Amino acid sequence: MNIGDKVRLLRAKEQGVVSRFLPGGMIEIEIEDGFRIPVMRSELVPVSPLEAERLLKTSTYAPQKTVTPSAPVILSNQGIYLAFLAINDREYTLHLINNTDWEFPYVLGEESAGVGGGVQFRGIHSGLLKPKSQQKMNDLYAHATFETWPTFVVQGLWFRAGKSSLRQPLLKRFKARTTTFFKNKTTVPVLNQPGFLTQLDAETDEQPQASTSSNHGTQPQPKRINPEDLKAEMFKSNSDAGSVSVERPAAVVDLHIEELLPNGAGNRNSAELLKLQLDTFEKMLENAIASGMNDITFIHGIGSGSLRTELHKRLGHHPNVKFFEDAQKQKFGYGATKVTIK
Structure with a gap:
């Protein structure tokens, strides 16, 4: 044979x-x-x-031929951030981050109280942020003068070559608040470094660190605090925060649409169904990592191979994945992937 x-x-x-x-x-x-x-x-x-x-x-059997699957394109439409990264125990650098799949032409500046009680604007930087990129600003912001930090203003447009939906320009103001700013230290997208972060293009205006406004009215004055308290908060361990309960997923997760949507797919198109499968995969993988599992298996089927290809692409770049392999071939063929977690 x-x-x-x-x-x-x-x-x-x-x-x-x-x-x-x-x-x-x-x-x-x-x-x-x-x-x-x-x-x-x-x-x-x-x-x-x-x-x-x-x-x-x-028989209708046809000779072997190469089939190139046309996987739906999954686009990231949200993810414009202002991030502050500590360079020492006294100063921060300001970064504008584009974690979307759009090009983002922008203007970034500061608003502060001017002479006579008005508002004065000072331009800091302008340019074009490519998808999944960031721009470091030259200004350094000292935590000793945190209470006098200005209001940051970001104006931006959205561009993608070819056909796409028209998006409204972005105009956001951000005023750091002592009550929330230092409690949300996290890993900054694109940079993958610890810092303090606020999202500018979230669907809701209720952002934990931002005070947004659509006019140039007088900004409320922040509460005055001791700079030493800020320093202590800055270096406070993340373990001091309240514990978060994470649901431990099953050892084998079936990503077939009939399992995720037992009542039927309704009017969802193929791109929406693939996004549902990928979102479920991401959630179950992160929960497995957070709950301390050693491994987890995803059943993705064979089909056109687009889901398997996208899963393997994401697993290959995940920092907490030790390795992955085709799982239980005699049972699933090449329709399942076992992920071993670091």
């Missing part, structure tokens, strides 16, 4: 072409529609030339 030979299964109706020899006495065959399945060698028999001729007259 050689690669390219026509074979059929002893206990099933499927027939196909030998595409690869696998360890453990397994053979991968390609059946109709380009699907490949692993089968025990003892379960296969070669198709004789005469039998093959008769099968070709009654």
Whole structure:
């Protein structure tokens, strides 16, 4: 039996072409529609030339061909941030971050009280942020003068080449508040460094660290505090925060649409269904990591291969994934992936 030979299964109706020899006495065959399945060698028999001729007259089987799946494009529409990173125990650098898939032409400046009680604007930087990029500003902000920090103003547009929906320009003001700013130290997107973060393009205006306004009215004055208290808060361990309960997922997570939507997919299109599968995958993986699991298996099926390809792409770049591999081949074929967590 050689690669390219026509074979059929002893206990099933499927027939196909030998595409690869696998360890453990397994053979991968390609059946109709380009699907490949692993089968025990003892379960296969070669198709004789005469039998093959008769099968070709009654079967719709087509010769092996390469199929390039057209996976729906998953776009990130939100993720514009202002981030403050500590460079020492006295100063911060300001960064504007674009964690979306759009180009973001922007203007960034400061508003502060001017002479006579008015508002004075000072431009800091302007430019174009490419998708998944950031811009470091030159100004340094001292925690000793935190209570006099200005109101930061970001104006931006959205651009993507080709056809896309028209988006309204972004105009956001951010005023750091002592009651919330230092309680939300997190990993900053794109930079992957610890810092203090506020999202400017969230759907809701109730951002924990930001005070936004659509006019140039007088900004409320922040509460005056001792700079030493800020310093102590800045270096406070994240473990001091209240514990967060994380639901431990099952050891095997089925991502098939019929499992995620038992009542049917409704009017959802293929892109929306793929996004649901990827969101479920991300949530279950993060919960597995947070709850201390050693490994987790995702059943994604074979299909066109777009879901499996996207999962493997994301797993290959995940910092908490030790390695991943095709799981339980005899049970799932190549339709499941086992992830080993660091």
